[in-house]
Amino acid sequence: MNIGGEILMMLKNEISEIDYNRYIKQLTFSTAQSKSNYAVYFAPNALIANYIKRKFADKIAHLFEVRTGTKTVVSIELKSAKKGKSSAKVEQKSEKLQHSLLNPSYTFENYVPGSSNQFAYSAAKSVSEKPGELYNPLFIYGGVGLGKTHLMQAVGNVLQHQGKSVIYTSVEQFLNDFTSHMRNKTMDRFKDKYRKCDVLLIDDIQFLSNKVQTQEEFFHTFEALRNEHKQIIMTADKKPKQIAGLEDRLKSRFEWGLVADIQPPELETKIAIIQKKCEINRINVDNDVINYIATIIEQNVREIEGILAKLHAYAQLMHQPITIEFAQNVLKETLEEKRDNISIDFIMSMVAKELNVKPSEIRSKNRSRNIVYTRRIAIYLARELTPMSMPELAKYFGMKDHTAVSHTMKKINELLQNDEDFKVKIDELTNKITTSIQE
Numbered sequence: 001m002n003i004g005g006e007i008l009m010m011l012k013n014e015i016s017e018i019d020y021n022r023y024i025k026q027l028t029f030s031t032a033q034s035k036s037n038y039a040v041y042f043a044p045n046a047l048i049a050n051y052i053k054r055k056f057a058d059k060i061a062h063l064f065e066v067r068t069g070t071k072t073v074v075s076i077e078l079k080s081a082k083k084g085k086s087s088a089k090v091e092q093k094s095e096k097l098q099h100s101l102l103n104p105s106y107t108f109e110n111y112v113p114g115s116s117n118q119f120a121y122s123a124a125k126s127v128s129e130k131p132g133e134l135y136n137p138l139f140i141y142g143g144v145g146l147g148k149t150h151l152m153q154a155v156g157n158v159l160q161h162q163g164k165s166v167i168y169t170s171v172e173q174f175l176n177d178f179t180s181h182m183r184n185k186t187m188d189r190f191k192d193k194y195r196k197c198d199v200l201l202i203d204d205i206q207f208l209s210n211k212v213q214t215q216e217e218f219f220h221t222f223e224a225l226r227n228e229h230k231q232i233i234m235t236a237d238k239k240p241k242q243i244a245g246l247e248d249r250l251k252s253r254f255e256w257g258l259v260a261d262i263q264p265p266e267l268e269t270k271i272a273i274i275q276k277k278c279e280i281n282r283i284n285v286d287n288d289v290i291n292y293i294a295t296i297i298e299q300n301v302r303e304i305e306g307i308l309a310k311l312h313a314y315a316q317l318m319h320q321p322i323t324i325e326f327a328q329n330v331l332k333e334t335l336e337e338k339r340d341n342i343s344i345d346f347i348m349s350m351v352a353k354e355l356n357v358k359p360s361e362i363r364s365k366n367r368s369r370n371i372v373y374t375r376r377i378a379i380y381l382a383r384e385l386t387p388m389s390m391p392e393l394a395k396y397f398g399m400k401d402h403t404a405v406s407h408t409m410k411k412i413n414e415l416l417q418n419d420e421d422f423k424v425k426i427d428e429l430t431n432k433i434t435t436s437i438q439e
């Protein structure tokens with residue numbers, strides 16, 4: 001099933017059966033015309049297209065964002081329609097609308113606090129209670145998919161509900177806005193927009209790096225808002241100080257309020273997040289499946305949503321409950337894809353680190369017992385976890401030919417069968433390698 005189909009299966013769960021059968025079911029996803037941030041569906045006639053546009057297009061766009069992490073513009077087109085001027089217009093309009101849109105499901109209720117994000121969570125909560133007073137700006141930083149955007153928008157959603165004007169934007173949109181107002185000589189409108197809002201949320205501020213003119217403009221926006229005690233929240237992948245190519249006056253200002261980090265979630269938080277996502281999306285899974293998913297995903301929480309969406313879509317399609325076996329089957333492919341991404345160098349560095357041996361020693365001709373042992377483990381793991389063939393491995397490890405590799409595999413497999421402690425150790429290593437993010 002393609003992503004467009006998966007999204008419709010997710011939608012099915014949220015809407016009435018009549019709406020689904022009568023309208024949504026008639027959509028076909030155009031893989032040819034869709035891009036990573038632009039989804040095209042074909043409807044059989046204008047009536048259906050209009051109804052879906054009005055009632056479901058936003059929901060579909062939201063599901064795309066949840067599923068892929070990318071803001072997506074959804075276009076519902078007529079099956080035979082050629083791409084004419086009118087559809088281009090619609091597209092432009094929705095793109096313009098995008099930036100102030102908050103994702104309605106990014107709320108505090110839907111956010112799972114845990115020790116990895118406690119500090120940022122509490123800070124965001126406080127800011128939502130006293131915007132512009134306590135921590136201004138609030139600067140949230142951390143790795144990809146750890147919930148920075150969610151947390152920032154949770155504050156935005158609270159304040160928007162209170163009637164405050166909230167702008168959510170990216171550096172790129174800010175820059176586009178700036179240049180187009182410059183070009184059209186409408187800078188007053190630009191200033192009005194960004195300096196008269198109550199709350200400015202600006203995502204992934206690290207992209208300001210080396211953009212001199214945008215930094216200049218942002219500096220003035222920042223000053224204007226702060227002077228008026230308007231709340232500013234920013235996110236980034238690193239601390240202000242560590243953002244290269246950022247003016248010092250901005251770096252220091254970004255630290256005026258509060259700088260809070262989000263760390264990768266520990267197992268318990270991961271489990272709690274999965275439970276939460278199941279609850280929100282009304283997906284029924286047993287605890288053992290939840291635990292299983294928690295152990296196979298990496299740190300990136302965004303992966304959880306993709307996995308759940310996939311399981312849910314397949315379960316609906318095949319009319320089956322999501323059992324452990326079912327999950328393992330469906331996710332086999334996902335895991336294998338991941339596997340293809342594990343490089344031999346990464347395995348070498350992990351094995352070397354865990355067993356306290358230098359990577360160069362593993363590949364050397366050194367026959368000391370400890371090194372031979374480590375080398376065998378590295379070969380075994382490389383064979384299991386990468387797509388490398390035996391001859392390729394022989395070459396990599398400087399062995400005579402593939403029979404030497406096959407001999408090693410046999411030895412390790414024997415050990416695995418007879419030595420429980422050894423098996424635990426190898427399992428642990430495998431887990432570490434498959435769940436670490438490779439740089």
Ligand code: ADP
Binds near residue numbers: 110113149151
């Ligand atoms: P970032 O902006 O840090 O890359 P996002 O805010 O886009 O990450 O989060 C990615 C996905 O993970 C979102 O769907 C978000 O809802 C979810 N997520 C991350 N952390 C949590 C959490 N603690 N509780 C619930 N959902 C979370």
Ligand code: MG
Binds near residue numbers: 148149150203
């Ligand atoms: Mg983000």
